[in-house]
Amino acid sequence: MNSGGHVTISGGGGREQVHEKNHTPGSALAELRARLETGRVRMRLNQTQLAARAGLSRGTVHKAFKAGEPVPTTDTVAALARALGLPVGELLALRRTAADDADGDRAGPGRPVGEWDPYALEVHLAGAILESAGGVERRLLPGYVAREHDRLLAEAVQGAEAGRSRMLVLVGESSTGKTRACWEAVQPLADQGWWLWHPYDPTRAEAALEELHRVGSRTVVWLNEAQHYLGDPHAGERIAAAVHTLLVQPERGPVLVLGTLWPDYATQYTTLPAPGALDSHSRVRELLAGRIVHVPAAFDPAALAKATALAEAGDRLLADALTRARPDGRLTQDLAGAPELLHRYDTASPAARALLDAAMDARRLGVGPHLPQAFLTDAAPDYLTDTDYDQLTDDWAERAYAELAKPVHGKHAPLRRATPRPQRRPPSPTPTDNPTPQTTGPVFRLADYLEQHGRTTRPHLCPPASFWHAAHTHLTHPDDLNNLAQAAKARHRLQWAHHLHHRAADHGSTHALEHLAGLREEAGDRAGAEALYREAAARGDTYALDSLARQREEAGDGEGAEALYREAAARGSTYALVVAARLRERAGDRAGAEALAREAAARGDTGALVVVARLREEAGDAAGAEALYREAADHGSRDAPFLLAMMREEAGDREGAERLARQADEYGDGRTLVALAVTRERSGDREGAQHLYQQAVECGHSRALVPWAVMREEAGDREGAEFLARQAANHGCTDTPVFLVQRRLEAGDWESADRMCQLAVDHGEPDALMRLARMREQAGDREGAEFLARHAYDHGDPDARLFLAWMRERAGDAVGAEALFREAAERGSTQALEGLANMREEAGDWPGAEVLYRKAADRGYEASTALKKLWPFGLDPDGTPTPPWQDGAAGG
Template sequence: MEDQWTSGSDTPALTELRTRLSEALARNRMNKTDLSNSSHLGRTTVSEAFQADGPLPSERTLTALARVLKLPAEELLALRREAADGVQRLALGRLIVEWDPHDLEVHPAGPGATLPGHRASEADALPGYVERAHDLMLGDAVRDARAGRSRMLVLVGESSTGKTRACWEAVQALADDGWRLWHPFDPTRAEAALDDLRRVAPQTVVWLNEAQHYFGDRKVGERITAALHALLTTSERGPVLVLGTLWPGYANRYTALPKSGKKDRYSRVRELLAGRTVCVPETFDAQALAMAAAKAHGGDQLLADALARSGVDGRVAQDLAGAPELLKRYKQATPAARAVLEAAMDARRLGVGLHLPQAFLTAASADYLKDSEYDQLARVKRGGRGWTERAYAELAKEVHGKQAPLRSTTPRLQHRSPTLPDNPTASASGPMLRLADYLEQHGRTACMALCPPASFWHAALTHLTRPDDLHALAEQAERRHRLQWSHHLRHRAVQYGSTAALSRLALLREEAGDWAGAQDLARRAVELGSTKALRRLAMSRMFSILEGRESAEDLMRWAVDHGDDRAIDLGQLAWIHRWHGDRDGAENLYRRAADLGNIEALRRLAELQEEAGNRESAEDFFRRAADLGDTYALLHLALWRESAGDRAGAEDLARRAADLGSTYTLCRLAELRDREGAEDLYRRAADLGDTSALCNLALWRTEAGDREGAEDLYGRAADLGDTSALSSLA
């Protein structure tokens, strides 16, 4: 490896080395051009060997100079080794292993940020890393650097897409080789880079996070670019690895050709970046999401939470980057902004939809303020703006990942069924806002036991118009014993067409003994498309001594004739007939329900056939249900195959059930097998996350004296949430 670097000031050994070279040059009556020609070295290389504060000459350079100048090469090389030791102590940066990633501007993903100069605590630990396509390019650059070839790569992507974290993960492969990392930062990024790039030692990573601060500097940007080019193309100074990050807007600015007649400000930057950029996508693709899910399943709670919040949109990196800053913004918000956020958090955790009317939040926030805060806000106006405008402006400011605590949003147009009555009043007017997902999650945990104040309920009654929102809040108010608010919210939900609220009112009427009122409300719900209340009333009537079967049948027949879910209603009516012993009537109704796609009806038909001794017909119905994905039917078929001695057929059916998410059939078959066969089936179920299978295997390991193996299995079960396994581990 050709190792040549600069120290910023010569050490005594290096001064002695340069003195010997200069004296020999004079003795031989040569100039540096003559020396360059005779030694077959570049003129710059020769000149720098004599230059005070210049780079430390390489071994190859000194050997060639010693030959021409008739100097003892071993003495020069010994001086060089002594000088190298001194220069190494003055080398730029720190060993990679000594860096904290947060000090290199890797966004923290935990609830608290690490202070500069402090090691990250467990709370600030980074989530597991998920490799993507750009990581392959980074890996190639790192391998080249380890092999002695200098490389540069700039990651281009939107804010908080994982660029800096990707660079950090890539350089870990160089840490064990003793590589250093230098982040030019002080007094400014550009000044630090310009002053010290000539001092970069071999085996150094030059860290240019947010590279626009270097390339885009109007005074020295082009000179920094030239210094980087020299660093990368002077073999004696390598190997080095230059890593940078840029937003797409900056990358496009630096690489775009200038318009005719315009000054080409970024010609050197464009040349430097050519072939040295790689794009980082905004979202995780399907493969990356699967890898992240696997890490989350393995216990990475930060990734698990981020996946839950970001859903299928794939913006996992943005979620992780923005979460801590969002929480900080909430905790440090002005009283007015914090009150609005808390009203929004309560609305979301109690079931209001994503799109929150600003008028609702403004009215709801009043009682979240202390009296002194409310009085002050009512009095003070700055620049002609009231407190609400200032609060919403504060909450609209974005953090990392282009997330704001509360952002403006536009709900999509709802395309409703033409059979449902149109309700033109069921939409809120005015601006709509959306709470950041992370703050929503925080509110669900931090405020779980709290009940919103009166202003919240009053604002909901006054400003919310979506029937589902009103019904959800009515239910939550009832659970919190805000019964008057619950009553009014439920009736308001009915006004806007909530069938769920109608159904609940019908059941409340029945509980109060108002059968006629309950039936009237249930039928109104059916007219709006919901037969839930009518089915509940029918079941209640069926078990009633006074009303009995006829009343229940009347209600269900009315539901069948008027509802929009005849498959379920026919199945319910068939159940009533079966309960009262009308087997033929039940079978006829179940067949009608099955023809409409009711899988449960197929199961019930199979049971009726089995009760009648028609095993072949029963198996046919179970197979039809199994073909539609019914795991209960697969269980029955598997047990029949097992009892008939067809173990392979039984296992095939159990595997089909497992593919559909149910491992119960595997475990049931295991109970019927000998020890060896059972263990195989339990292992299959355990590999799919069945904790009962894990515990059974652990018990057998304990009985066999394999305590370590048992603890491992119990531990896996505990990690999957089986608390009973914890007692076995104790």
């Protein structure tokens, strides 16, 4: 393009056509604003909406469009162009002419800083979240957290702005944020008209060596991965010399040279050679002297706190990464490694992918992070197709593990060998008879990102038979086995659930013994259940004795139950003391009950004293009850002052009740003041109630706003009720607006009800509207129920889809119901699958119903009675019905 020639766009036949046109600064600015305005109108955005889309302030956008205001900055023009889907380079060219920028005709390499995309400068992709601006999708950058090295970078940039050429090289491990730090540092230079040059083509070293002598002033020289330049065996030393010359010639400055290096390269280039050895990096060493800045591998607590604040403010990428990287602080590595890990998973060999699928399923179903190699190897085969399985070689596993061990950014690997830290516990005088078995053989750890990816993409899949067989054969940790047993049961794989529970019990799990005992109870085998409970108790599980005692109590054997509760209490169960005290009190042994209650209180559980006191109160012994309540309060019970206050109120001692309520408030329990207020209100003393509500709110108990607003509504003060409802919602108490929604619907005031609905959803409570919707339907108000459900649906409540689908079904609208069920099912709802299956069943389509019921089972929908009816012995891992098998767990 000739000097002064710029592009302009004119409409023709509904399409944009590009022409060259010479501009003065004034005409260039006018055309720039005209094209921005045309783009805004075409996208039907007002300036406020455009500002939000472009990430700019409303004032900045207003000035960019308004005649008479200064030329907008490079960053502003670039952001607006991207948001409106306009060509960034062309608008920046207009902006340069409008600013009468002499740099528009510069001959040196590079282009304006504002025209560069961070990913073109090798900033790592972070996650898979896309943002759309003007119909153009681009990868979203996570928020940036400045650290100590950013301060040094900022000083270098400021020095360059002041006219002094500077150079810095950031040294750190892979994916520690070096390139992103450089990108953030140069952004202020965009407004100053600086250019940036990234030597790259045909090779980095050749481009640098050929063009360094042409670099003009106010240019950033971008030497990312500087080993490609400075470490080149043929050109590295000459490039170092050329950069040195560029930095020390005042007439060529100011320039800013930024580079990045891994620590190994920095050490290699800066270490003096041994005496007599060839010095291959003398010029590079001189260039780097005093110009290296180290970047830490992990975020320190202060940086993590800043990242957390950005995540809480809505940064989805940081929030996602913090779920995995917070413990070790390697946040940038996680952000950079995620896309590459996903790529490695998608392109893995069939055997390697089978290992990853097995590892993903193990983690999402509850197996601990250290996965035994023997388990993964035996679990993998059924994840392979018949063709891939037939092509396995004898060394398939070794090759697959080697493939998955190759690291990506920041030392991540899809599946890496791990070394569990030994557990170091203080010596116990009474070692357990059943210590947790230790895993033998190598163990592996799945990359956190792939673990999360598996939880997101595989929840609808039930692992194949080889997975369950490998788990039963190789896993030994009771928690792993119990978790898998529960996962199998939830997926109606009853036979595997039974065997995994038994294996967990064999490896010391008292929880598994209790579960098996419960199954024996359900089957009517009381003797077998008791034997299992006693086995669990012998292994130190006092809850097993509690369960056994409860079984005796329910069977009417009070004496046997109490004996077992006492045995559990002797083994340390305070819950057993509470129950035993209750039994003694009901049996008339007040002294025995009090003794057991005091023993529980001495162990830190004041609940027994309160339980006995309430029984005394119910029996009409007010004095005895009050004495025990006071004793419980002296032991620190928060319930006792509340119950005492209620007693005083019922006895007519209003002053004493308020005194006790304030005492309870000192413990942080504001419900007593609220309960007294409710009592006063019911007795007709609204003035006294309002006084107590006010007291509770002033003491910081915002929950008091809820009944207070209700009282105002019932008194006819709708404006006062709404005022209190808004206050309550601002404090997180959304019950009040929901209650007012109900009252307004009952009164036929749909406008006011809509206003209160919006208040509830604005405070993040669409589920409260769903609770009310169910109430309205039960009351026969179908219109009101659907009104509420639609509000919740519009604000993303997944339950609302199901509710509306059921309403449509009950109203006879099968087509509408099915559409809503399918929408909910696509979003992961197992209940929606059951709803669809029910519809298929009612239509006589049993094969279609069974397919849907199987899908629900695969997703872990154990609540469905249809599964038990259809397949009483469960399903095999492949979804076929399990043949009858003899065991109490299956009922066969």
